[in-house]
Amino acid sequence: MNMKPMDLQELEKRFQEKIDKEIKIEPNDWMPDEYRKTLIRQISQHAHSEIVGMLPEGNWITRAPNLRRKAVLLAKVQDEAGHGLYLYSSVETLGADREATIDDLHSGKAKYSSIFNYPAVTWADIGTIGWLVDGAAIMNQVALCRCSYGPYARGMVKICKEESFHQRQGFESLVTLCNGTPTQKAMAQDAMNRFWWPSLMMFGPSDDESPNSAQSMKWKIKRFSNDELRQSFVDATVPQAEILGLTIPDPNLKWNEETGHYDFSPINWDEFWQVVKGNGPCNKERIEARTKAKEEGMWVREAAMAYAEKRALKKTA
């Protein structure tokens, strides 16, 4: 549709007024192309993260140490697949195609949370992923429950409830390890050492390095900056680590009376950007696994379509 510049300006003005008044934007409402694009990028990245995130945890389902833990892990990974489904549906309300966004993931065009490019090598990693990774995700997601885009905000409410359960089960699993034998405690500490910094990186680049942030804040897609969320996460997590008796691998971590927050060491952003670029320990494996699942599942999807068509024909005949 061709629009006169005046019309466009007026539409944008009204759009921003709605946002300022905290009125949710719904799928059929007018929205700026950039708003739509930003949301498609962000929600599909989020969906991909849920699906790729199934892999490091899924790899421990067959080796869970007892049947209760196996059942809990199965339920958790199943929740994540469910989150992926809601999120892909949210993306579709913006006019994007689920399969096309998945192809972007496989081609490397679309990103997902870099944390899932780190390997889950011990059982303690599973508890630690629940505690730290889901804990960090919740910090982001609670804020997203108030996102200006209605379908995303509403999906996030349900997702947050489940994520907070995941975070607690992860913590509970670590409580068991930390109250167990010295071997178990050491396993938990080792997982903490590997996952602490990548968890802090989950909030994304520092505010001064985050080009999309200002516009997203204005549109109320984002409510808090990356650094604010990261700080909240550190502040919430340090006391939990103390309860577990685990040492956070940062010699400069200390409470700052003046700011009322914990100070911590600078983040190794070189590592962050290397992993984003595809040089993390598991980037290749994760994308290969997803691509293989899609390729090997092609005949199944074709069969389902063919069968549905045959049935539709029979009905009309």
Add this chain to the structure above:
Amino acid sequence: MKNEALYNYVLRLGDDSLILGQRLGEWCGHGPILEEDIAMTNISLDLIGQAMSLLDYVGEIEGQGKDHDALAFLRFENEYRNALLLEQPNGDFANTMMRQFLFDAFRKPLYEKLLESTDQQIAAIAEKSLKETKYHLKHSSEWIIRLGDGTDESHQRAQTALDLLWRYTDELFFETADDVSLVASGIVPSMNEIKTQWSKTVQSVLEEATLVIPTNNWQFEGGRRGIHSEHLGFLLADLQYMQRAYPNMKW
């Protein structure tokens, strides 16, 4: 043991659920569509839940204080009593669904009969498990029909799976001399009844799926006696890894 016949019977039920649940868990993150990833982890979760109840009861019958974990993780390979069908590798999606269908079609009438068991514990477990199993059978039947009557490729794959797995179906109905006493006291049904029901379901679904029961009816058995295929050892290596590598710890 006071009630060895009951012990063996419930152990077979528990091991069937455990081993198939374990196999389905391998699919997690690798399913052909996201919806099936969810379905297969869900069925796996149901089966693991059933295994927990059943193996707890096995421990109770044995009376040596073993819980479901002691039984699931700390037996030797030849002490598992699952049918060979359930330890067969996942293969492709058609193979996984065929294995599931052949088993669900057996489990549903079995649980329906076990509802009437004079053993209250068995009846209670059957009641909970039957609800789940009905869904499993609906899901696997629909896929068998879809795959069989889908494309040429899916038909071929489903037929290959049926040809491969048919050899393990008779063993599901294995009955020991001891089982006769359980049948007589109304604790479990006779397997003849179950097989009749199973055949009816299998025939009607396969017919709708345009799949053909293989003419070679050679049947394998052994799992019920603890003689397994080469596949079980690898499955147990994964299943038991943590308990064997870190013995006597709580998780």
